[in-house]
Amino acid sequence: MLSNFTVIGGKASEDLAKKIAVKLKAKYLKSELRIFPDGESKITISGKPKNGKIVVVQSTYPPVDSNLIQALSLVSKIRKYSSQVYAVIPYLGYARQDKEFLPGEVITMSLVANMFKAAGASKIIIVDIHSKMALNHFKIPAKNVSAISELVKYFKKLKLKDPLVISPDIGGITRARDFAKLFGTKFIALRKQRDRKTGNVVIKSANQKQVKGRDLILVDDMISTGGSIVKAAEFLKKQKCKNIYAACTHALLIGDAEKRIRKAGVSKIVSTNTIPGRTSVVDVSPVISKAIV
Numbered sequence: 001m002l003s004n005f006t007v008i009g010g011k012a013s014e015d016l017a018k019k020i021a022v023k024l025k026a027k028y029l030k031s032e033l034r035i036f037p038d039g040e041s042k043i044t045i046s047g048k049p050k051n052g053k054i055v056v057v058q059s060t061y062p063p064v065d066s067n068l069i070q071a072l073s074l075v076s077k078i079r080k081y082s083s084q085v086y087a088v089i090p091y092l093g094y095a096r097q098d099k100e101f102l103p104g105e106v107i108t109m110s111l112v113a114n115m116f117k118a119a120g121a122s123k124i125i126i127v128d129i130h131s132k133m134a135l136n137h138f139k140i141p142a143k144n145v146s147a148i149s150e151l152v153k154y155f156k157k158l159k160l161k162d163p164l165v166i167s168p169d170i171g172g173i174t175r176a177r178d179f180a181k182l183f184g185t186k187f188i189a190l191r192k193q194r195d196r197k198t199g200n201v202v203i204k205s206a207n208q209k210q211v212k213g214r215d216l217i218l219v220d221d222m223i224s225t226g227g228s229i230v231k232a233a234e235f236l237k238k239q240k241c242k243n244i245y246a247a248c249t250h251a252l253l254i255g256d257a258e259k260r261i262r263k264a265g266v267s268k269i270v271s272t273n274t275i276p277g278r279t280s281v282v283d284v285s286p287v288i289s290k291a292i293v
């Protein structure tokens, strides 16, 4: 028997939305998307939602602004059917712009948070948001869901040699610690420095003797240009580690990031279906569904 949920999949997250609908025993409605020659998105929902809670699923990976406006459009349409509108934005673009790093910068995360409220979302669910600080910008209940447990399940199936978990930066310590704890191994964190103007990354860590001969899992929330993972992998290779694996929730893999990461010595990139792609082998529908009910 179906529950009183309806799940609506935005074009950026159709497969994940279908999986969530199955788990919630919900009615599934798809959305039709037409992009006009000037770039405007026109969205139509196929069918009518049930009375009850309605879940919109749409990640806002590139094209970020188009996917964002589509998510907001779906939420605003659905608000006419129900007062309980859950916006599930598995990958939330703009989450890294959560504070004024340099004078004069706009905190776009705050604007995005306000837009979801204005569109009519009653709750927002995000997977591994870049920082908990970004959640504070929402004036509606906002929940962050961790994909770490699902990523760990995947890695447990690989036969790794004396594995060690690595965070490419100090900011990722909690994530690496959670991963290592569930995986049953130790972790270390590298010291990374990013030039706020150019975006260039350098690893400032001293030599790490404990990585020699071991399989390493670099754990991060996201891979965008690949700069962080490339620099970390190059550094770790010099320390004579064995294989390097990269685990992340959101693999944007902009441009030739995947190629550069492999060239730097990473044998496998493992990511989740918050962003569908060649590396998204881990399904986050179980953790999202749990957070919804």
Ligand code: R5P
Pocket (backbone or CB within 6 Å): 168, 169, 171, 172, 201, 220, 221, 222, 223, 224, 225, 226, 227, 228, 229
């Ligand atoms: C930074 O703090 C994040 O956790 C990621 O390490 C970063 O956003 C990845 O970006 P990129 O792949 O461009 O280095």
